Amino acid sequence: MLITPGKLLANINSPDDLKKLDQAQLVQLCEELRHFIIDNVSVYGGHFGASLGVVELTVALHYVFNTPSDQLVWDVGHQAYGHKILTGRRDQFHTNRVYNGISGFPKRKESDYDAFGVGHSSTSVSAALGMAVASKYKNEENKQHIAVIGDGALTGGIAFEGLNHAGVSDSNVLIILNDNCMSIDPNVGALKDYLTDITTSRTYNKLKDDVWNLLGKLSSFGKSAQEIVSKVENGIKSTLLSQSNLFESLNLRYFGPVDGHDVNHLVNIFNDLKNIKGPKILHCVTVKGKGYGPAEKGNATTWHAPGTFDKITGEIFKKVHEKPQPPKYQDVFGHTLVELARKNDKIVGITPAMPSGSSMNIMMKEMPDRAFDVGIAEQHAVTFSAGLATQGLIPFCNIYSSFMQRAYDQVVHDVCIQNLPVNFCLDRAGFAGADGPTHHGAYDIAFFRCIPNIVIASPMDESELRNLMYTAQLPRTELAFSIRYPRGQGVMAQWQTPMEAITIGTGRKIRDGEELAILTIGHIGNYAVTACEALAERGVDVAHYDMRFVKPLDEEMLHEIFSRFKKVVTIEDGCIQGGFGTAILEFMADHNYQAEIKRLGIPDRIVEHGEQIELHRECGFDPDGIVRTVAEMLERVPSQSR
Structure with missing residues (x-):
């Protein structure tokens, strides 16, 4: 089911189309964009609350700045759905996070508008600063560089390293602090309390707005007038806040906090900030899940990535199983x-x-x-x-x-x-x-x-x-x-078994056999169980060992295996280079055994997104892939493919 975009959104295939709108139309566009995200995620799933919280911010950024020449870096990327939709991926958005579809995160090879690939938090400041320094080196003085970072991501150490460097770089970088008091779970730590202090100081914010307006009026009078206003502004900050301004102490011009959901005000602010050179930070206060009642009022953690849901009632759909299911x-x-x-x-x-x-x-x-x-x-x-x-x-x-x-x-x-x-x-x-x-x-x-x-x-x-x-x-x-251990469910519905100690460095034999040995590590061994059963039905007799430990290896068991078998398959849900299979090869070489070994696992390339079984199948270590590998090694062709 394809989602039909609203009247304005339907005609926006790039930020150039967005710029053709009158500023007065931006409020309607934001509503259409928000509903398009809600409609799509409710049907297809994905990250939710974060993108709803930055709809106005996203529209204002692309309306004011000349992306992709001006470079926009999103932190983590959970909030970049609106950005993707406005930059030519609206009609592909239903494939978001689907195998062979578009990525759930900004990705450089996917679009020129994705200035930097992300997924882990706290990287945006450093990346945008690197771009800004490069532009300065290349004499591209009019180029803008914007990093959008959440208050949760700001707790990452690399974010502070980037802020510390930005303050002495004299580079043209704008850091937008998207402050919604959340990452995935509620934020913790002293920084959260500090931002709350800034956000809730009404006296400070009233005077800050007055200074902001004065700065705008004096901007045409040149640098000296702006410097006077800046000194007054800094005096207000240090007097009214219970502690000195962290960002100003790092030599970053601090502006805000401002309402991150007032798109027209954001447009005006961004137009002003474009003319202020050097490193600066704009503090935007937003609401995660903005515009969708259940997400605003409910558990923000639940609505971070809720899966599919009824957009009218807010009911999150859960699979109903007749039998007890294994836990995650x-x-x-x-x-x-x-x-x-x-x-x-x-x-x-x-x-x-x-x-x-x-x-x-x-x-x-x-x-x-x-x-x-x-x-x-x-x-x-x-x-x-x-x-x-x-x-x-x-x-x-x-x-x-x-x-x-x-x-x-x-x-x-x-x-x-x-x-x-x-x-x-x-x-x-x-x-x-x-x-x-x-x-x-x-x-x-x-x-x-x-x-x-x-x-x-x-x-x-x-x-x-x-x-x-x-x-x-x-x-x-x-x-x-x-x-x-992996993401998702295990295999035991009755999982609360009595606990017992395992001797470190010992594996276990799951199945005996004569023709070939399969060695596995971790949950992926359950695929080998399925494959062994399928092979047995076709008259292929293989052994299966769950090694349990990669370090130290069960050397006694390995001596037994290499004394008995001349063909061995190793299987791991990890990289082949340097991984479990490599450890087995090293043992074989160190002890002068000779055997044909086939290693199955994640190949030496970047594997994209998709359901886990789809990716296992792509890399050849799903049950069918294991059956094929064993058949090829034994030069046996199974009578049929599972």
């Missing part, structure tokens, strides 16, 4: 952590701004003094966990696999070099699905495997996840412990 791995983690923490008072939980996504919120609700949301700050989360470990606590630091990349130095320097017993639970390991390559957890096995003093494990099912978590909290004085 993240929920198994959350409930198991609380179960363990009730019995072990040394256990603490840490997450960088993903309490709902990781299910750390379960522990935060029951044990608020033992579970910490540190904001979008993965580096801090890891080193904070290391500090906790030095004092005898048992930290479970839950970070999405793709976000762990951002804290790699801390894992090496602050955890593993000091040989501290920090437990890492890596959610969304493997393909993340519709979020695409910025969120795929493809690399953690490879980048952890080369670090000393770390255990790397992955459960094949919910019971194994519980057992690994139980093992990780047992007393030890050294070794980090990484447990990786």
Whole structure:
């Protein structure tokens, strides 16, 4: 079902068309754009609240600035749906986040209007500043560079690094702070309180508006008049706020806060700011989910990406199953952590701004003094966990696999070099699905495997996840412990099994066989179970081993395997280069075994977005792909394809 755009929106295929509208028509366009997003996401799913919150901001930016020559960088990209629709992708928008469709995030190869590819937070300031410095170097002095960053993303360390550099760069960059008091979950930390102080100081804002108007009136009188007004403005800020202005202290001209939903006022402000050179920041106050009642009044976390829903009633559609369904791995983690923490008072939980996504919120609700949301700050989360470990606590630091990349130095320097017993639970390991390559957890096995003093494990099912978590909290004085598991459901409806310790570095034989051995790590082993059953039906007898640990490997089991089998298939939901299969190859070479090995996993290329099974199929390690690989290695052609 294709969604019909409104009268004005139907004629906008680029920002050039947008500029043909009278400014008075922008309010109507914003309404049409908002309803187009609501109609599409309600039917097809996707990120929701963030894009609704910046409709007016998006329209005003493209109306005033000369994109794509003027370069617009969105942070994270959850809020860029309106931007995509206005920049030539309206008629393709129904394919958003669908396999072979357009990306859910800005993507450079998708459009010239996507100045910088994003997905992880807090990168916009640094990227826009780099573009601004490059323009200055190339004598493109009239070119504008705009970074749109949310208050949640502003907690990321790289954002402060970018702000610190921008203040001394003397480059033409405009930073727009989209302040809605939310990232995915509610924001935490002192910065949130600081922004609230600025936003709610009525006396300050009244006088600030007067100064803003005066600046506009004096702009034609030259630089000296503007400098006088700037000094008056700074005096007002330092006098009326309970603390000095953070942004001004970094040498950034601060303007605002302003109403981020008044499109005409935003247009006027942007026209003024175009004529003010140097680094500056505009503080816009917006409402996440603006214009859709259930999203404005309801749980903002729920409406971040609600799936499909009834746009009239706001009812979010949930699949109804006749039989009990397996839980999500993240929920198994959350409930198991609380179960363990009730019995072990040394256990603490840490997450960088993903309490709902990781299910750390379960522990935060029951044990608020033992579970910490540190904001979008993965580096801090890891080193904070290391500090906790030095004092005898048992930290479970839950970070999405793709976000762990951002804290790699801390894992090496602050955890593993000091040989501290920090437990890492890596959610969304493997393909993340519709979020695409910025969120795929493809690399953690490879980048952890080369670090000393770390255990790397992955459960094949919910019971194994519980057992690994139980093992990780047992007393030890050294070794980090990484447990990786995928996004989505497991395989066990009755998952609350008794927990037992697993000897570190031991695997298990799932199925015996004679012709070939399949070695798997993690949840993807369930595909191998299906493939082995299909092969057995066709008279192909293969063995299946769930290795459980990539580091240390079960060497006793591997000696048995290579003594018996001359053909081996390894399967992992991670990158082939340097991953689990590579570890098996190294073992074979180190012990002078000879066998034909075929490694299945994520190839050495960027795999785009789609449902997980679609991406597994594309890369050849879905059940059918495993069957084909085994048949080819054994030179056996199955009688039929599954």
